[in-house]
Amino acid sequence: MINELLCISRNGKKVYWDSVNSHAVTHFTDTPNLKELVIEVLENKDLENNNLEFDIDMKRVIGTTDVTEVDDTDEIIYAIRKNRRDQGYVPFTKSRKAQNSSYIFIALILNNDNSYSLSSAWIGRWDDPPFPQQAHATAVSKDYWNKHAFVWGSQEIEPGTETNVKPW
Numbered sequence: 001m002i003n004e005l006l007c008i009s010r011n012g013k014k015v016y017w018d019s020v021n022s023h024a025v026t027h028f029t030d031t032p033n034l035k036e037l038v039i040e041v042l043e044n045k046d047l048e049n050n051n052l053e054f055d056i057d058m059k060r061v062i063g064t065t066d067v068t069e070v071d072d073t074d075e076i077i078y079a080i081r082k083n084r085r086d087q088g089y090v091p092f093t094k095s096r097k098a099q100n101s102s103y104i105f106i107a108l109i110l111n112n113d114n115s116y117s118l119s120s121a122w123i124g125r126w127d128d129p130p131f132p133q134q135a136h137a138t139a140v141s142k143d144y145w146n147k148h149a150f151v152w153g154s155q156e157i158e159p160g161t162e163t164n165v166k167p168w
Contacts, residue, residue: 006118007039011046014115015108023120026082030066030155031123037062037104038121047116052108055125064098065124066154069147076149078167079157088133089167091149098151101125132168142168 003016017024028035041056070076070093078089105126107119128148132141145168 003117006035007042009042009047009116010044011048013047015042015047015118016111016115017118021083022118023083024118026084026156027120027122031063033063034104034121034123037123038106038118041104041106047108050110052106052110052116053126055103055105058102058104061100061102062104063101063123064151064154065101065103066098066122066150067124067128067148068093068096068099068151070096070149071147074149076164076166077152078163078165080161081150082156082158085158086134087131089161089163090131091145091166092152092155092157093149094152096149096151098154 002018002020004019006015006017008014019025024038037058041058070091074096075094076091077094078091080089081087084090101124103125104121104123106121108116109119111117129141129144130137132145134141
């Protein structure tokens with residue numbers, strides 16, 4: 001793990017991130033302005049809880065969401081996202097476009113020294129359950145991910161993992 005200082009919150013808490021192997025680095029790579037947006041939010045927020053997961057309406061369009069609703073007319077493929085083998089295969093739609101969003105989601109973890117580590121961040125809201133192949137999948141995981149998918153090209157995948165066969 002390579003921890004780099006990302007920013008300091010409004011109340012003086014340091015926020016670090018793994019710039020090589022984290023979920024955050026893949027989202028920052030996929031969405032070039034995301035890192036600056038995360039810094040903007042965190043520098044203007046007091047951090048006070050143990051584990052923080054929140055979405056914020058930025059009151060302006062900040063980019064596009066990666067996940068969209070799908071139906072039987074969509075061309076769906078499945079693949080494993082980079083740095084996320086533990087999540088298994090996830091659905092991607094090749095027939096829908098990403099939608100504009102004013103929301104950003106940020107997940108932080110409290111470190112032993114009262115600093116924070118950025119776990120993940122993306123444009124959009126947090127409303128999706130775990131993926132069906134994850135160990136902590138819920139009863140609604142399959143139903144949700146049968147009706148939602150990532151927009152193809154919005155997330156980097158592990159080469160060679162693409163399949164047309166639903167893995168669950």
